[in-house]
Amino acid sequence: MKISYAFFFQKALQIQSNKRSFSALTTGVAGILSKASSLLVQIITIPLLTSYLGKEQFGILLTFISVTLFLGVSDLGLGINLQNKLPVLEANQQNDEARDLISASFLIMSVFCVFIIIIFLGLYYFIDFFDFLKFRKDATNYTIVPIIVVCFSLTMPFLLINKAYAAKFKGYINEVFSSISFILILFLLWCAVNYKWEIIFIALIYQGIPLIMAIISFIYFFALYKELSINFKNVSKKFFANTFRESVKYLLIPFSIMLINAPDSFFIAKFIGVEEVVTYNIVLRFVYLFTFPVILLVNPYLYSYNDAFAKNDILWIKKMNKNIILTLSGICILFFTILFFFGIDIIRLWVGKATIISHELLLVAGMYIIFTIFNSFFSIIANTSPYLSLFIRILPFSAITSLIFKFILLQFYPTIESIFLGTMISMICIFFIPLSIRIKIQLYG
Numbered sequence: 001m002k003i004s005y006a007f008f009f010q011k012a013l014q015i016q017s018n019k020r021s022f023s024a025l026t027t028g029v030a031g032i033l034s035k036a037s038s039l040l041v042q043i044i045t046i047p048l049l050t051s052y053l054g055k056e057q058f059g060i061l062l063t064f065i066s067v068t069l070f071l072g073v074s075d076l077g078l079g080i081n082l083q084n085k086l087p088v089l090e091a092n093q094q095n096d097e098a099r100d101l102i103s104a105s106f107l108i109m110s111v112f113c114v115f116i117i118i119i120f121l122g123l124y125y126f127i128d129f130f131d132f133l134k135f136r137k138d139a140t141n142y143t144i145v146p147i148i149v150v151c152f153s154l155t156m157p158f159l160l161i162n163k164a165y166a167a168k169f170k171g172y173i174n175e176v177f178s179s180i181s182f183i184l185i186l187f188l189l190w191c192a193v194n195y196k197w198e199i200i201f202i203a204l205i206y207q208g209i210p211l212i213m214a215i216i217s218f219i220y221f222f223a224l225y226k227e228l229s230i231n232f233k234n235v236s237k238k239f240f241a242n243t244f245r246e247s248v249k250y251l252l253i254p255f256s257i258m259l260i261n262a263p264d265s266f267f268i269a270k271f272i273g274v275e276e277v278v279t280y281n282i283v284l285r286f287v288y289l290f291t292f293p294v295i296l297l298v299n300p301y302l303y304s305y306n307d308a309f310a311k312n313d314i315l316w317i318k319k320m321n322k323n324i325i326l327t328l329s330g331i332c333i334l335f336f337t338i339l340f341f342f343g344i345d346i347i348r349l350w351v352g353k354a355t356i357i358s359h360e361l362l363l364v365a366g367m368y369i370i371f372t373i374f375n376s377f378f379s380i381i382a383n384t385s386p387y388l389s390l391f392i393r394i395l396p397f398s399a400i401t402s403l404i405f406k407f408i409l410l411q412f413y414p415t416i417e418s419i420f421l422g423t424m425i426s427m428i429c430i431f432f433i434p435l436s437i438r439i440k441i442q443l444y445g
Contacts, residue, residue: 034175035292037182042285045189047351049202050278052193059269059277060135061199064145065206066265068152075156076112077250078105079163081243084385086167087306095227096234102164103230104243109157117153121146135274144203151207158214161221166303168225174217181213250388252396259399260427263406264419271410280416282351283365286343290335290369295376298324302380309384318443324377332370339366364417371424374432382435386442394434401426 049058082105089098124145135141165174188205191197222229265277301320308316343362382391406422 034178034182035288035296037179037186039285039288039292041182041186041189042288043350044186046278046282046285048189048193050351053199053202055275055278056136057199059274060141061144061203062277062281063135063265063269063274064148064203066262068148068207075254076108076244077247077252077254078109078243079160080250080253080383080388081105081247082160082163083166083302083383084306084388086163087303088310090167091307091310098164098167099228099231100235100239101243102160102228103232103235104240105160105247106157106230107232108240108244108247109160113153113156117150120149120153124149135269141199143200147200147203148207151204151211155207155211155214158211158218161218164221164225164228165217166300169303170224171300171303173220177213177217177220181209184213185209250392252392253383256395256399260402260423263403267406267410267419268416271414272416276416279357280419282347283357283361283416286347286350287365287369287372290339291372291376294328294331294373298328298376298380302383305380305384309386314443321439321443328373328377332373335369335373336366339369361415361417364420368420368424371427375427378432378435381439382431387435387438390435390438394431398426398430401430 049061053061082101085101086098089095089101129135129145130141162171162174165171185205188209189202192202192205264280268274268277268280301324305317305320308314339362343365344357344359347357381387382395402423405426406419409418409422
């Protein structure tokens with residue numbers, strides 16, 4: 001009988017393992033299609049809008065769009081709380097608790113985003129961002145920022161449902177909606193250029209279409225899973241308070257990520273020049289061209305890792321660690337070789353000869369590709385339950401160090417390379433190394 005029970009237990013683990021791997025694969029493939037659409041939009045629109053708006057005006061628009069990265073902190077840690085709790089509730093078939101968690105998270109996020117909009121609009125008309133960044137002032141530019149901030153803030157509560165899709169092993173559905181969103185954006189931007197629309201409408205296209213598709217995805221989820229439909233009546237005030245308290249402890253993660261990435265365009269506009277914001281975005285999108293398929297194949301494993309840790313399936317975790325690291329190493333060697341020999345030619349074919357990319361910047365971009373690929377894997381491990389507390393402790397130090405490094409480097413070496421180097425140095429020293437040591441000790445002894 002013991003042999004029989006052991007056999008069935010092993011088969012159950014194997015089925016669950018296959019389910020995780022299949023979910024990660026399908027979501028990864030759908031994610032590639034989604035981000036391919038996103039990258040296609042960026043590849044086409046950067047030269048298109050640079051030509052239509054001019055490098056200065058397009059640089060101003062890109063700088064203001066980066067404002068939305070600052071609003072990532074409005075997540076309040078709710079997204080991380082959902083992505084860690086929903087897989088456990090799903091595994092235990094606790095639908096009522098899952099519904100209450102989703103309902104409470106959505107309401108908290110909605111109230112907070114309305115608060116953010118009110119505060120931002122109030123401050124916006126008292127703080128002269130244009131004077132600080134030395135931007136050209138006109139009525140149109142002043143209108144762009146509120147449009148971007150309001151649309152993005154309204155999108156945030158609906159994006160929480162992405163975590164529920166993943167917990168149901170249906171992450172690919174959300175990626176399909178994202179693909180449709182990017183296709184619509186590309187079509188409408190083409191219309192904007194051909195019919196000479198104002199820059200205000202271009203800003204609305206960039207932020208309004210994702211809002212509409214997020215709402216549609218939100219509605220579709222509850223059409224599929226009516227048992228999880230939002231119902232505030234059954235959620236006690238104590239549950240709301242507990243959900244908020246548990247989520248806030250994760251707040252440092254989105255806040256730190258915001259500090260690492262969001263200020264880059266502002267640093268460049270302030271210390272180098274607004275036109276170089278366009279050059280920075282060209283290089284950044286070029287990096288994404290190499291990294292996005294890898295990241296999207298790896299990212300869905302977050303929920304599979306969480307599920308494996310919840311069931312203590314250490315053998316699966318070790319096997320996936322080895323396979324992913326070996327695969328990523330080979331991919332990095334291939335990508336760096338392509339970039340080294342053909343990078344400048346590829347960029348010239350894309351944006352023409354008007355934008356000059358130096359060999360030094362190309363070399364740093366190659367380093368950043370390797371960094372980004374491995375960062376995607378380390379971030380997955382860091383966001384799982386056993387390592388999340390360490391992640392919360394060390395990431396803020398990485399973010400602050402990143403800002404300091406960038407500021408110092410820009411004083412002595414005011415180029416785009418300083419932005420990339422500041423990010424890499426701080427993250428490797430304060431994030432990668434401590435996390436690697438912790439993983440080795442806990443998993444491998």
